[in-house]
Amino acid sequence: MARARSEERRAEILRAALEVIAERGYRGASLASVAERVGLTQQGLLHHFPTKEALLIAVLEERDQWDTGGAGLSREAWRLDLLEPLVEYNAMRPGIVQTFSALLGESVSDGHPAKDFFTERYATVRGGMGAALRAEFGNRLPGGLTPEQAAPLLVAVMDGLQYQWLLDPESVDMPGAFRDFLGLLRGAGDGPRG
Amino acid sequence: MARARSEERRAEILRAALEVIAERGYRGASLASVAERVGLTQQGLLHHFPTKEALLIAVLEERDQWDTGGAGLSREAWRLDLLEPLVEYNAMRPGIVQTFSALLGESVSDGHPAKDFFTERYATVRGGMGAALRAEFGNRLPGGLTPEQAAPLLVAVMDGLQYQWLLDPESVDMPGAFRDFLGLLRGAGDGPRG
Numbered sequence: 001m002a003r004a005r006s007e008e009r010r011a012e013i014l015r016a017a018l019e020v021i022a023e024r025g026y027r028g029a030s031l032a033s034v035a036e037r038v039g040l041t042q043q044g045l046l047h048h049f050p051t052k053e054a055l056l057i058a059v060l061e062e063r064d065q066w067d068t069g070g071a072g073l074s075r076e077a078w079r080l081d082l083l084e085p086l087v088e089y090n091a092m093r094p095g096i097v098q099t100f101s102a103l104l105g106e107s108v109s110d111g112h113p114a115k116d117f118f119t120e121r122y123a124t125v126r127g128g129m130g131a132a133l134r135a136e137f138g139n140r141l142p143g144g145l146t147p148e149q150a151a152p153l154l155v156a157v158m159d160g161l162q163y164q165w166l167l168d169p170e171s172v173d174m175p176g177a178f179r180d181f182l183g184l185l186r187g188a189g190d191g192p193r194g
Numbered sequence: 195m196a197r198a199r200s201e202e203r204r205a206e207i208l209r210a211a212l213e214v215i216a217e218r219g220y221r222g223a224s225l226a227s228v229a230e231r232v233g234l235t236q237q238g239l240l241h242h243f244p245t246k247e248a249l250l251i252a253v254l255e256e257r258d259q260w261d262t263g264g265a266g267l268s269r270e271a272w273r274l275d276l277l278e279p280l281v282e283y284n285a286m287r288p289g290i291v292q293t294f295s296a297l298l299g300e301s302v303s304d305g306h307p308a309k310d311f312f313t314e315r316y317a318t319v320r321g322g323m324g325a326a327l328r329a330e331f332g333n334r335l336p337g338g339l340t341p342e343q344a345a346p347l348l349v350a351v352m353d354g355l356q357y358q359w360l361l362d363p364e365s366v367d368m369p370g371a372f373r374d375f376l377g378l379l380r381g382a383g384d385g386p387r388g
Contacts, residue, residue, distance in 0.1 A: 027303040027304065027306075098303065101302050102300060104357055105300055106300070108295050108296055108357065122357075122361060126365075144378070145374055145377070152371050153351060153375050155358065156350065157347060157350045158354070159350070159354040159357060160354035163298055163302060163316075163353060164316050164350060166302040167301065167302060168313050172346060180343045180347060181347050183339070184379070
């Protein structure tokens with residue numbers, strides 16, 4: 001009972017953090033602002049999440065769950081035809097994309113608390129993407145690459161475009177550019193966009 | 195004369211910062227450690243660079259100059275056949291790549307001092323890459339994209355692979371994956387790597 005209540009409270013905190021991120025961005029998502037939103041003292045919040053990084057990692061894990069319909073980042077979760085809508089969806093939620101990108105940037109420093117999270121996440125995501133590509137194309141994509149060669153490129157394009165788009169949303173059509181890349185993988189140039 | 199001496203001192207600080215970054219990484223590159231290396235007080239260093247961000251931005255600008263043989267990021271500076279050696283070279287200097295990636299991550303937050311630097315840098319780099327692609331392929335790449343469609347993808351792949359490689363250098367062959375992508379753009383699958 002106490003445990004159920006604690007998990008309920010945890011979920012409430014994550015939803016509140018998501019709201020604060022959407023309104024104030026990564027930098028504005030302080031533990032104090034999230035605590036205020038759920039009616040906890042900062043000390044009470046620290047009981048659930050000892051640091052801002054721990055809270056934000058939990059938010060990103062929760063997003064992965066929702067994005068994959070509850071399947072998490074298991075290999076079965078990835079389907080190639082879901083990626084295009086996912087990127088389109090991301091273009092409508094800059095706050096969470098900013099949080100992902102900022103935390104990823106920080107994580108490449110030695111000893112950063114998010115380093116293990118991202119290292120494991122990328123190993124899992126590359127594996128899942130590879131499996132999805134293999135399911136669609138077999139051993140060789142039309143453009144000539146193996147699924148295992150294409151998987152890290154697919155992930156890199158998604159991440160790299162997010163930085164360009166966050167910095168300059170007027171100049172960078174993130175979903176359009178991602179479609180261009182899928183066209184390259186499929187070996188069929190889509191021609192110039194509108 | 196005073197100006198020449200100031201510029202000389204500035205160059206000396208940038209070289210020292212590069213050394214400290216190589217030895218201690220992004221987080222270890224404090225203003226204090228750089229000041230110590232060049233025999234300045236921290237106050238003396240602040241005269242040249244008022245913040246850590248300002249110093250690191252100057253280091254990244256200086257690297258762009260060296261990487262392009264002094265041409266900076268002008269449109270003329272980019273040649274497609276230089277990109278592959280550049281990525282191979284980057285794989286041997288994790289410190290500066292880490293600094294670039296960490297600062298890029300931070301910069302997507304509103305009001306971050308590096309936001310303008312990266313926004314302008316990407317606009318310039320996309321333009322330069324587009325011109326380089328057009329010089330090599332004309333209006334249409336073999337894979338079907340226009341130079342302007344391919345340019346942001348080329349930049350995204352370079353940046354995205356850097357994150358995956360920094361997090362897990364044993365699992366990610368950054369130069370190999372980048373060659374795979376160039377093969378896609380050239381419309382010629384290179385086949386699986388050894």
